[in-house]
Amino acid sequence: xxxxxxxxxxxxxxxxxxxxxxxxxxxxxxxxxxxxxxxxxxxxxxxxxxxxxxxxxxxxxxxxxxxxxxxxxxxxxxxxxxxxxxxxxxx
Numbered sequence: 001x002x003x004x005x006x007x008x009x010x011x012x013x014x015x016x017x018x019x020x021x022x023x024x025x026x027x028x029x030x031x032x033x034x035x036x037x038x039x040x041x042x043x044x045x046x047x048x049x050x051x052x053x054x055x056x057x058x059x060x061x062x063x064x065x066x067x068x069x070x071x072x073x074x075x076x077x078x079x080x081x082x083x084x085x086x087x088x089x090x091x
């Protein structure tokens with residue numbers, strides 16, 4: 001004979017506010033790849049590889065989401081991107 005044990009677990013789920021805002025950077029004919037990469041590294045804390053990939057996506061697709069977080073954290077970063085001459089917005 002085997003012994004069967006029933007286990008019941010109560011799982012608490014806590015709703016968290018999703019980080020549903022994102023900074024999108026758009027392609028333009030003004031900024032160089034180097035400038036975009038350096039700006040993403042400085043402002044968004046990207047690694048150089050990450051920033052390079054984003055710059056290529058921006059170039060070929062016309063836009064790229066570079067950061068996702070809550071609005072209050074994204075706003076100063078977006079302002080810095082705009083001050084650096086990039087075309088960006090929070091959506």
